[in-house]
Amino acid sequence: MERNNANPQDLPMAVEANQEGLQSNEDLHLVLVLRLPSFNLPLNDILRPHFHLLDPADSPEPACSFLSNHAQSVRALICVGYAPVTAETLNLLPSLELIVASSAGVDHIDIQECRRRGIIMTNASTAFAEDAADYAVALLIDVWRRISAADRFLHAGLWPVKGDYPLASKLRGKRVGVVGLGSIGFEVSKRLEAFGCSIAYNSRMEKPSVPFPYYANVLDLAAHSDALVLCCSLTEQTRHIINKDVMTALGKKGVIINVGRGGLIDEKELVQFLSRGDIGGAGLDVFENEPDVPRELFELDNVVLSPHRAVATPESFEAVFQLIFTNLKAFFSNKPLQSVYQIE
Numbered sequence: 344m345e346r347n348n349a350n351p352q353d354l355p356m357a358v359e360a361n362q363e364g365l366q367s368n369e370d371l372h373l374v375l376v377l378r379l380p381s382f383n384l385p386l387n388d389i390l391r392p393h394f395h396l397l398d399p400a401d402s403p404e405p406a407c408s409f410l411s412n413h414a415q416s417v418r419a420l421i422c423v424g425y426a427p428v429t430a431e432t433l434n435l436l437p438s439l440e441l442i443v444a445s446s447a448g449v450d451h452i453d454i455q456e457c458r459r460r461g462i463i464m465t466n467a468s469t470a471f472a473e474d475a476a477d478y479a480v481a482l483l484i485d486v487w488r489r490i491s492a493a494d495r496f497l498h499a500g501l502w503p504v505k506g507d508y509p510l511a512s513k514l515r516g517k518r519v520g521v522v523g524l525g526s527i528g529f530e531v532s533k534r535l536e537a538f539g540c541s542i543a544y545n546s547r548m549e550k551p552s553v554p555f556p557y558y559a560n561v562l563d564l565a566a567h568s569d570a571l572v573l574c575c576s577l578t579e580q581t582r583h584i585i586n587k588d589v590m591t592a593l594g595k596k597g598v599i600i601n602v603g604r605g606g607l608i609d610e611k612e613l614v615q616f617l618s619r620g621d622i623g624g625a626g627l628d629v630f631e632n633e634p635d636v637p638r639e640l641f642e643l644d645n646v647v648l649s650p651h652r653a654v655a656t657p658e659s660f661e662a663v664f665q666l667i668f669t670n671l672k673a674f675f676s677n678k679p680l681q682s683v684y685q686i687e
């Protein structure tokens with residue numbers, strides 16, 4: 344999947360030219376890049392003047408032997424997109440200290456093995472937060488106001504035939520439960536407050552600095568919400584956090600928006616609940632088995648579907664490249680990292 348078609352020279356990167364007096368490739372810090380070959384970002388071109396990049400995808404050698412032969416002393420790894428970083432891969436990298444992920448979600452990385460090894464991880468949710476939040480709110484407005492469904496009604500020429508389109512639902516006054524109040528969830532709550540919604544949240548821990556009511560479990564949050572917006576990471580603890588009981592608690596008018604990961608929802612149950620009208624609607628940017636989307640969802644007018652695009656704008660990719668650069672530079676200069684992913 345091509346994530347960005349921007350040319351490196353078009354990127355208004357604030358990455359200054361080699362200010363540290365690095366003269367040759369040998370002077371540059373060694374960084375391993377792991378990416379699926381189809382992931383073709385201009386990131387390597389941007390980083391190459393500053394770091395000595397090892398990219399197995401550019402080599403004819405099989406990845407395993409490339410890592411064994413060339414990556415024994417690598418201390419920093421950039422994981423581009425959703426390239427899996429398994430315990431087996433990590434075993435081939437005995438000197439690894441840092442993984443810089445270019446994504447917000449890190450469920451493709453064996454984070455427990457990282458914790459065991461004391462490997463620090465950074466992710467990109469701060470760089471993606473605004474775009475992901477805009478998209479989540481857009482999906483919610485779309486479901487409540489039935490914009491995509493009304494669009495289909497007009498495209499099908501049904502207005503003159505069927506008359507006025509049914510009324511939809513107002514945002515102001517609705518209770519929205521945000522699941523995961525990290526950088527993305529926080530941006531969602533700021534936006535929805537401005538629309539006159541009341542916000543409550545569930546997160547790994549209560550956040551004392553946040554004025555919204557906290558629910559320690561999602562079931563209680565669902566029982567007190569008109570919509571749930573899922574913004575949390577997919578981990579062993581959050582897999583299928585939205586299950587049958589939570590959907591029942593949310594109720595027949597309840598709406599679910601997911602910009603996190605498909606695995607946060609028991610998708611088979613969701614399809615059943617939506618098909619029976621046991622919840623009110625859904626806006627889904629992510630799915631359990633992407634790019635496969637349950638076909639039943641295509642038939643439902645109260646469901647808005649999107650192909651995992653919530654975070655993706657050229658501007659957010661620029662911010663991610665900047666973040667990756669800043670974190671790598673800080674790491675090699677023994678300075679504090681700009682963003683650290685807290686492994687539980």
Ligand SMILES: O=CC(=O)O
Pocket residue numbers: 445446447448449467471603654
């Ligand atoms: O889903 C997108 C991401 O995790 O960056």
